[in-house]
C-alpha cells in the first residue's frame with residue numbers, strides 16, 4: 209500500500225456527461241480514506257498553470273446529475289512537450305499532489321503515462337461520448353449521448369411521417385460508428401452508414417424505394433460523422449433515385465450535453481471509486497476499463513496498443529515489441545469488439561423493414 213496524502217483529479221479532452229459523477233466518486237472515495245483531493249481545472253493546462261482548488265465533500269455535492277464537467281476541460285499542446293511536463297511536475301510538487309486521476313480519452317491517457325513515468329502515479333478513466341477507446345467496452349457519456357440522439361430522431365421521425373419524407377441524420381462518434389449503429393437500431397433507421405463497415409448504398413436506396421411502394425411514409429437514415437462528407441450527397445441521391453423528399457440534419461454538439469443517464473452515473477461512479485482503490489493499492493499508469501460488464505484495470509501501454517490494433521494503426525515495429533501472449537490477448541479483445549459491433553449492425557439492418 210502506497211501512502212497518499214493528496215491526489216489531484218482532472219477532466220481532459222472532449223467533455224462527456226457522467227464526468228461529474230466520476231469526479232464526485234473519486235473525491236468522496238479518497239476523502240473517506242483520509243486523502244485530500246485537489247480539483248484541477250481545465251485538464252492538463254490547469255495542471256501546468258496551477259489552477260486548482262482543494263475539494264471538500266460539499267464541493268462535489270449535487271453534481272452527479274449535471275452534464276459537462278465542473279472541472280472544465282481543455283486541450284493543452286504544451287503538455288506534450290518536456291518543458292510543459294516539467295511545469296506540471298513542479299506544480300504537483302509545490303501543491304504536494306502525489307497521485308492523479310485523469311478522466312478523458314486516449315490523449316489524456318498518454319499524458320497519464322508521461323506523468324507516471326516521471327514519478328506522479330496516474331490512473332485514467334475513459335470519458336467520451338464516442339465509445340472509441342477499444343480497450344474498454346464502454347466509455348462514460350456514450351449512453352447519455354445515444355439517448356439524446358434517439359430522442360431527437362424520434363421527433364424527426366414524427367414530422368417525416370406527416371410529410372412522407374426521409375431524413376438523413378449525421379451523428380457524432382468521430383471515427384467509430386457505435387453511436388450511429390446503436391441509435392440507428394434503436395430508432396428503426398432504414399439504413400445506417402458508418403466509416404468502418406462497407407456500406408451498400410444501392411441496397412439502401414432500393415429498400416427505401418420498395419418500402420415507399422408498400423406505403424411506408426417515414427424514413428430515417430443514420431450516418432456516422434466518421435463517414436466523412438458522405439451524408440449530404442447521399443441525401444440528394446436518395447431523393448433523386450426514389451422520389452422521396454429528403455432532408456439532411458447534423459445533430460451537432462447537442463449530443464454532448466445533458467443530464468447523464470443512470471448507466472453513465474453508475475458506471476462513472478464505479479470507475480471513479482475503482483480508480484482510487486487501484487491508485488491507493490500502488491497501481492499507476494493504468495486505465496480503468498469495462499470488460500464484459502466487469503470494471504477492470506489495464507496497463508495504459510497495453511490499452512493504447514489494443515486501440516491501435518483495432519484501428520489498424522499498429523506499426524510492424526510496435527508489433528515486434530509486444531510479446532506473443534500479449535498480442536494474442538489484444539487480438540481477442542479486438543475480435544470481441546468487432547463481433548459485437550457487427551451483431552448490432554446486422555440486427556439494425558435485419559429489423560429495419
Ligand code: ATP
Pocket residue numbers: 220221222223251252253282283284285286287288312313314315316317318319320322335336
Ligand atoms: P477525446 O477522446 O475527447 O478527444 P482525448 O483525451 O483523446 O479526449 P486529446 O486532446 O487527444 O483528447 O488529449 C487531451 C490532452 O491530453 C491534450 O490536450 C494534451 O494535454 C494531453 N496529451 C495528448 N496526447 C499526449 C501525449 N502524447 N503526451 C502527453 N500528453 C498528451
